[in-house]
Each structure stands twice: as C-alpha cells, then as structure tokens.
Amino acid sequence: METVLGIESSCDETAAALVTNGRAILAQRIASQDDAHRPYGGVVPEIAARAHAERLAPLIEATLGDAGMTLDDVDAIAATAGPGLIGGVMVGLVTGKALAMASGKPLIAINHLEGHALSPRLADETLEFPYLLLLVSGGHCQVLLVEGVGQYRRLATTIDDALGEAFDKTAKMLGLGYPGGPAVERLAAQGDASLVQLPRPLVGSSEPHFSFAGLKSAVLRAKQSGQHADADIAAAFQQAAVDCVIDRTRRAIESVAGVGALVVAGGVAANRAIRTALEELGAENAMRFVAPPLYLCTDNAAMIAWAGVERLGQSDPLAFAARPRWPLDAAAEPVRGAGVKA
Ligand code: KG4
Ligand code: ZN
Numbered sequence: 001m002e003t004v005l006g007i008e009s010s011c012d013e014t015a016a017a018l019v020t021n022g023r024a025i026l027a028q029r030i031a032s033q034d035d036a037h038r039p040y041g042g043v044v045p046e047i048a049a050r051a052h053a054e055r056l057a058p059l060i061e062a063t064l065g066d067a068g069m070t071l072d073d074v075d076a077i078a079a080t081a082g083p084g085l086i087g088g089v090m091v092g093l094v095t096g097k098a099l100a101m102a103s104g105k106p107l108i109a110i111n112h113l114e115g116h117a118l119s120p121r122l123a124d125e126t127l128e129f130p131y132l133l134l135l136v137s138g139g140h141c142q143v144l145l146v147e148g149v150g151q152y153r154r155l156a157t158t159i160d161d162a163l164g165e166a167f168d169k170t171a172k173m174l175g176l177g178y179p180g181g182p183a184v185e186r187l188a189a190q191g192d193a194s195l196v197q198l199p200r201p202l203v204g205s206s207e208p209h210f211s212f213a214g215l216k217s218a219v220l221r222a223k224q225s226g227q228h229a230d231a232d233i234a235a236a237f238q239q240a241a242v243d244c245v246i247d248r249t250r251r252a253i254e255s256v257a258g259v260g261a262l263v264v265a266g267g268v269a270a271n272r273a274i275r276t277a278l279e280e281l282g283a284e285n286a287m288r289f290v291a292p293p294l295y296l297c298t299d300n301a302a303m304i305a306w307a308g309v310e311r312l313g314q315s316d317p318l319a320f321a322a323r324p325r326w327p328l329d330a331a332a333e334p335v336r337g338a339g340v341k342a
C-alpha cells in the first residue's frame with residue numbers, strides 16, 4: 001500500500017490529507033477562511049495568502065498525527081501548483097517542496113482542476129475512463145472529456161462568468177453574504193421561480209459554450225425593480241442556471257459518442273437542483289451519473305492527494321513554478337473571460 005500526502009491552498013481553504021492507493025482517506029483536515037473574507041463579500045487574495053502561511057504547516061502536522069503517521073510513512077507529496085490565487089498556491093507548493101526535500105520523498109505538482117476532475121474516481125472505484133465531466137466551481141465552468149490521467153479534452157467553457165461566481169454575485173445582490181452558493185440554494189427553496197422572468201444565455205445556441213453575465217445583470221435589474229421577493233429571485237436565478245447547465249451539457253453529450261458516464265465535480269456540484277437535473281439528463285442519455293460526496297466537491301486536499309495517487313511514480317523538480325493559470329486542455333482555444341480561479 002502506498003500513501004500520498006496532499007496539500008491544497010489555491011483559494012480560501014487550507015487543507016491537508018493522506019490518501020492511499022487503496023482509496024482510503026486516512027486523515028483529512030480543512031481550515032476554512034470564510035470568516036476572514038466574509039466582511040469583504042469575497043476572497044481577498046492577500047488575506048488568503050497570509051492565512052495559508054500561518055495555518056498550513058500546523059495543519060499538515062495535525063493531519064499526520066490524526067493518522068498516527070510521520071513523513072517517513074508517506075510515499076509522495078502532492079501539492080497544488082495552480083491554477084489559483086498565486087500567493088496561496090506558492091505557500092502550498094513551497095511547503096510541499098520543503099517537505100519533499102526534508103524527507104527525500106518525490107514531489108508531485110498537481111493541477112487543482114485535475115484534482116476536481118479525478119475526485120469522482122476516489123469516491124467510486126468503478127468509474128473508468130473515458131467520462132464526460134461537468135466541472136463547476138467558483139472560477140470555472142467547463143465540460144471536459146476525461147480520457148485518462150493527464151488527458152483532458154475541453155468541449156465547452158464559459159465566455160464570461162463561472163457558474164459559482166454567478167451564484168456568489170447573486171448572493172451579494174440579495175444581501176446573502178459569502179460564500180453565496182449555499183445561501184442562494186437555501187433561499188431558492190422558499191421561492192417561486194415562475195414569478196420572475198430571467199434570460200437563459202446561449203440556450204439553444206449552436207456554439208458549445210456557457211454564459212452567465214446576462215443572467216447576472218437580469219438578477220440585478222429584478223432586485224432593483226423592487227417588485228419581487230428575494231426568495232422568488234433566488235429561485236428564478238437557480239432555475240435559469242439549471243436550464244443553462246442542462247442545455248449546454250446536453251449539447252456536449254451530443255458531440256461525443258459512446259461515453260458511458262456523466263460526472264459532475266467542483267463546488268457547485270454541491271447544489272441539489274443541479275445534481276438532480278444532471279441525473280435526469282444522464283438517464284435520458286443512458287449514461288451513468290456520478291457525483292462525488294459533498295465533502296469532495298468543494299475544495300479539499302483529499303482530491304489533491306488522490307490526483308497524486310493517480311500519478312504515483314512520477315515526480316516534479318523542486319524548481320517547478322507556481323502557475324496562476326494552468327488549463328487542463330492546453331490545446332483548447334482561449335475563450336474570453338474564462339476564469340483564473342479554480
Ligand atoms: O470548487 P470550489 O470549492 O472552489 C473553487 O475552486 O472555486 O467552489 C466554490 C464555489 C463557490 O462559488 C460557491 O458559491 C459554490 O462553489 N457553491 C455552490 C454551492 N456550494 C458551493 N453553488 C451553488 N449551490 C451550492 N450548494
Ligand atoms: Zn476548486
């Protein structure tokens with residue numbers, strides 16, 4: 001059995017985890033910075049970097065302690081090396097390098113998006129390549145054909161906002177605070193989506209991509225009109241978002257043949273309305289639907305450790321540079337506005 005130590009610090013969660021090649025999560029700890037960023041209504045990069053620098057080393061020590069292990073028992077160190085907020089990424093990557101150097105164990109530099117993309121395989125040992133992945137987080141909204149480890153073909157991405165960003169901005173407009181996604185989902189449950197008319201950008205379009213900017217502006221106009229209850233706006237926003245996601249994902253499914261599984265990952269995969277609609281879309285297309293448990297959807301280090309397990313045998317140089325931008329599919333054409341955050 002081999003064990004990988006995973007380190008994650010690319011946004012606002014400081015996290016460490018120990019995962020084996022037998023898919024056991026021996027220990028994992030996450031220190032959320034929500035309280036530090038809440039007064040600003042979003043993640044402040046400088047505050048995030050400082051918090052990672054304070055918390056990461058003791059968190060790793062505690063995670064090893066939880067598993068009753070030391071660095072000697074670890075076979076590789078996997079650290080997120082991008083994409084994300086550069087200060088935080090550097091804290092995690094440099095910590096991983098220092099531990100690798102001190103222990104003589106290999107360093108594996110992980111793309112945070114690959115962590116999300118492979119996380120469903122940690123939760124479900126029967127999930128084989130290839131699969132169609134909807135990756136929806138605070139910084140990304142992509143459909144990828146996952147053909148193997150390191151083999152990702154981007155079929156669609158957003159031309160403006162990421163889906164999680166649209167949830168977060170809607171939350172801000174409705175005064176729901178940060179982080180916004182779960183708050184919008186809770187309020188939407190009390191509203192009537194049919195009472196507010198909102199657009200569904202790019203739905204039915206022959207181009208493959210996503211767009212949420214127009215939806216966001218329409219939410220702002222609905223709020224400013226003073227004619228709608230916040231719960232109805234939240235419900236209408238969530239319904240429009242679901243309709244966009246389903247239409248665009250359906251188009252992606254139609255563009256590839258013979259893929260047996262539809263998989264969702266990333267923070268927004270925690271949303272029940274989106275999960276339910278995707279499950280139906282999968283069933284319609286005779287595809288198995290796989291959604292990782294919620295704790296693997298939002299940012300965590302178990303997915304980074306698992307990506308390290310998938311890459312066991314490889315190692316990266318101690319000179320590996322942190323990458324603020326690092327697309328999974330390097331061959332895909334850049335699209336206006338596609339996010340930096342992961
Ligand atoms: O993957 P993640 O934890 O961090 C990034 O790498 O971005 O995703 C965070 C995003 C945030 O925008 C958050 O509002 C959204 O996921 N999110 C949700 C829900 N839970 C988290 N969006 C909608 N509904 C939820 N239940
Ligand atoms: Zn993420």
